[in-house]
Amino acid sequence: MLTIVIHHEKCTGCKGMKEPLCVKLCPGDLIMIKNEKSFIRDPGDCWDCMACVKSCPYGAIETKLPYELGYKDAHLIPKRKGKIIVWELVYSDGRREVFERQVRL
Ligand code: SF4
Ligand code: SF4
Structure with missing residues (x-):
């Protein structure tokens, strides 16, 4: 099982939007503000x-x-750049790999 972690220092609550994107897109309706x-x-x-x-x-x-x-502390960090999403995979020893994919939204 993966673990989803929300970093509150980065979360803006999507102020100004009718509905935050994470709330809108969670298929299980699990996210609240x-x-x-x-x-x-x-x-x-x-x-x-x-x-x-x-x-x-x-x-x-x-x-x-x-x-x-x-392994311990490995994680995936996505960054949106318009129609591209850049996934940064950080290994436990600090090595990093970057993957780019197109997104539809
Ligand atoms: S998408 Fe969700 S986690 Fe990201 S800033 Fe908006 S409310 Fe916060
Ligand atoms: S969108 Fe919902 S079900 Fe999917 S990873 Fe996020 S919290 Fe879990």
């Missing part, structure tokens, strides 16, 4: 689809990789 920060209501119900991770324009949501995939 409280005091202009997003929270996962019940992490146990998250099925790691990463829709919220990919949607955040501020890179505030991160995916921690499980031990079997990435």
Whole structure:
């Protein structure tokens, strides 16, 4: 199982938007906003689809990789650049790999 982590220092609550992107796109309706920060209501119900991770324009949501995939502290950080999403894979030893993919939204 992956783990979704929301970095509240980066989350703006998508102020000014009718509905924050992570809230709008979570297929399980698991994300809520409280005091202009997003929270996962019940992490146990998250099925790691990463829709919220990919949607955040501020890179505030991160995916921690499980031990079997990435060893301790390995994680994936997405950054949106228009129609491109850049995934940065950070290994536990600090090595980094970058992948670019096109997005539809
Ligand atoms: S999309 Fe990002 S900035 Fe917007 S509410 Fe969600 S986590 Fe916060
Ligand atoms: S990973 Fe998918 S199911 Fe889990 S909180 Fe994000 S959007 Fe919802």
